[in-house]
Amino acid sequence: MPVAQPPLEISEDLERFSCSYCGTEQIVKRAGGAVWLKKIETAVRDVQKGTDRTAAELALVRLERELEAARESREKLIREAQAKRNLAQARRLMQCLIPFAAVFLIGPLIILLLDESFSGLSIFVWLAACVGVPALAFQSIKVLPIDIQPALAEIDGRIAQIQERMEMNRSILDAPPA
Structure with a gap:
């Protein structure tokens, strides 16, 4: 037969106690003349859940800023790589225009000095040089690829x-409160 326990007496100044029978720590709650007990573990768990939700809300704000900064960093890297490529291509074209201008302007003078008459062959050679010299210059000047893949992989x-x-933080916020 189980032994009857004496009734629990809770004085006005008691806020917390440990059950001598089971060892569970309890918090004494009072409101409107009523007194009830709440296990400390439950109270701590409730506080922890509230703290976790608050931390998740704050983390989401911070993570949104971090995500935006990372995306901006990615876009900036792509823009800068494209600008470098465009600049290299523009330099390549300029370096081809110089020989073209030289052949186009100086070619007729050389023909006049060497041939004194603009024969069909000399005009053909001049036109071929106007096309061929810049084409050779264009082929000889390489635009090196800009490898941003490792940096993009890191940002991604x-x-x-x-x-x-x-x-993870959204799942904490979406979980029903206990």
Whole structure:
């Protein structure tokens, strides 16, 4: 037969106690003349859930900023690489225009000095040189590729990490409160 326990007496100054029978720590709550007990573990768990939700809300704000900064960094890297490529191509074209201008302007003078008459052959040679010399210059000048793939992979990895952490924090916020 179980032993009857004496009734629990809770004095006005008691805010917390440990059950001598089971050892569970309890918090004494009072409101409107009523007194009830709440396990400390439950109270701590409730506080932890509230803290986790607050931390998740704050983390989402910070992670949104980080994600935007990472995306801007990615776009900037792509823009800068394209600008460098465009500049290199423009330089290549300019370096081809110089020989063209030289052949186009100086060619007739050379023909006059050497031939004194503009024969069909000399005009053909001059026109071929106007096309051929710049074409050779164009082929000899290479625009080196700009390899941004490692940097893009690093940024994309960082974006994926941020999005993963955001999902984790959203799941904390989407969980029903206890």
